[in-house]
Amino acid sequence: MDRPPRRPGQAARPARCAARRRRATFAAVPPPPEAILPLSPRLPDPALPKLELHCHLEGAAPPDLVRRLAARHGIDLSGLFTPAGGYAWSDFTSFIAAYDAAAQVFRTPEDFAELAETYLAASAAEGVIYTEVFLSPDYAARQGLGYADYVAGVAAGMDRAEAAHGIVGRIIPLVERHFGPDRARAAAEAAVNNPHPRVTGFGMAGDERMFDVAAFAPAFAIAAEAGLSLTAHAGEVCGADSVRATLDALPVRRIGHGVRAIEDPDLVRRLAADGIVLEVNPGSNVALGVFPSLAEHPLLRLRDAGVKVTISSDDPPFFATSMGREYAAVAETFKLDEAALLAFSRTAADAAFCDAATRAQLHARLDAFAPDPAGAPFPTS
Numbered sequence: 036m037d038r039p040p041r042r043p044g045q046a047a048r049p050a051r052c053a054a055r056r057r058r059a060t061f062a063a064v065p066p067p068p069e070a071i072l073p074l075s076p077r078l079p080d081p082a083l084p085k086l087e088l089h090c091h092l093e094g095a096a097p098p099d100l101v102r103r104l105a106a107r108h109g110i111d112l113s114g115l116f117t118p119a120g121g122y123a124w125s126d127f128t129s130f131i132a133a134y135d136a137a138a139q140v141f142r143t144p145e146d147f148a149e150l151a152e153t154y155l156a157a158s159a160a161e162g163v164i165y166t167e168v169f170l171s172p173d174y175a176a177r178q179g180l181g182y183a184d185y186v187a188g189v190a191a192g193m194d195r196a197e198a199a200h201g202i203v204g205r206i207i208p209l210v211e212r213h214f215g216p217d218r219a220r221a222a223a224e225a226a227v228n229n230p231h232p233r234v235t236g237f238g239m240a241g242d243e244r245m246f247d248v249a250a251f252a253p254a255f256a257i258a259a260e261a262g263l264s265l266t267a268h269a270g271e272v273c274g275a276d277s278v279r280a281t282l283d284a285l286p287v288r289r290i291g292h293g294v295r296a297i298e299d300p301d302l303v304r305r306l307a308a309d310g311i312v313l314e315v316n317p318g319s320n321v322a323l324g325v326f327p328s329l330a331e332h333p334l335l336r337l338r339d340a341g342v343k344v345t346i347s348s349d350d351p352p353f354f355a356t357s358m359g360r361e362y363a364a365v366a367e368t369f370k371l372d373e374a375a376l377l378a379f380s381r382t383a384a385d386a387a388f389c390d391a392a393t394r395a396q397l398h399a400r401l402d403a404f405a406p407d408p409a410g411a412p413f414p415t416s
């Protein structure tokens with residue numbers, strides 16, 4: 036029997052999304068690092084400039100920092116860590132729960148400043164020149180930290196990292212899809228009512244199986260109206276239909292993940308024709324069982340079909356990865372040379388949520404490493 040139609044905003048029926056099943060697991064232990072990305076005999080090349088468009092700040096928290104802040108704030112985190120000291124999770128749902136638990140140790144603006152500075156400094160050491168971090172204001176609010184103080188803390192950490200290491204940071208507040216459209220609308224209003232020069236975008240992450248994506252259109256309209264650039268996760272846990280529905284419902288030009296678009300050739304053609312940029316996270320996709328191995332990941336098939344693809348790390352310590360490891364593993368697995376790797380960085384510079392002057396500086400740094408084979412240097416005016 037057909038189910039009754041859902042009201043906008045009503046909780047989705049998870050079964051409608053054909054999520055891929057990963058191998059059965061009986062304990063919350065993630066795959067070992069070597070089962071996620073090949074451990075390259077080559078060190079990640081720290082000189083090759085890299086740009087990251089997709090990293091969740093709380094998801095970038097090293098376990099040691101989380102343990103230290105938990106002790107500082109007197110928080111019991113039993114169950115969050117494996118015996119080896121990494122994060123304990125075994126599938127997408129338990130990963131989101133672990134992310135949620137780790138996020139609760141960040142409570143003050145200085146906690147977030149330390150996290151942002153730590154992450155950007157480590158990224159800069161691997162050659163990252165630009166990072167957009169996703170923030171989760173709903174998590175910070177749960178710890179009693181308001182949006183403006185949260186952003187100020189992260190921005191202070193970015194200022195310190197930029198001054199010390201030259202890495203440029205931008206902030207994209209996200210809504211968690213599983214918290215529903217009302218919270219999303221409130222988050223969009225908070226972002227718009229508390230502008231900050233480092234906040235240049237707005238987006239959505241969380242459980243793609245929950246709620247109709249169209250229910251989030253009002254939140255995205257508020258952000259778009261205020262001039263924020265937009266991105267939304269889709270095509271990770273759910274398939275090509277989820278990417279199509281997201282593009283139909285929201286005025287986004289970038290999709291977080293989007294990799295399961297590969298299941299539908301018509302959709303791949305649409306992405307290419309419309310110049311939609313995919314924020315691809317190869318290590319995350321393998322770790323979460325979206326694809327069985329990096330060799331079977333569609334990164335290059337999408338690129339070769341004309342889709343704009345970039346490389347990011349998503350939640351690096353959860354997935355035993357980093358920007359350096361992602362670039363090194365992709366280079367090794369797909370036998371890519373330096374020019375091919377730089378092309379990912381150039382696509383990311385084109386798609387970055389930043390102003391024209393910043394974009395020109397990023398392209399200048401890429402061109403200084405190796406001239407753009409496409410010819411003319413990136414226009415500065």
Ligand SMILES: Nc1ncnc2[nH]cnc12
Pocket residue numbers: 091094134240241242268271319349350
């Ligand atoms: N990979 C991911 N997918 C959806 N939401 C997330 N939040 C943090 N990481 C995520």
Ligand SMILES: [Zn+2]
Pocket residue numbers: 089091240268291349
């Ligand atoms: Zn993500």
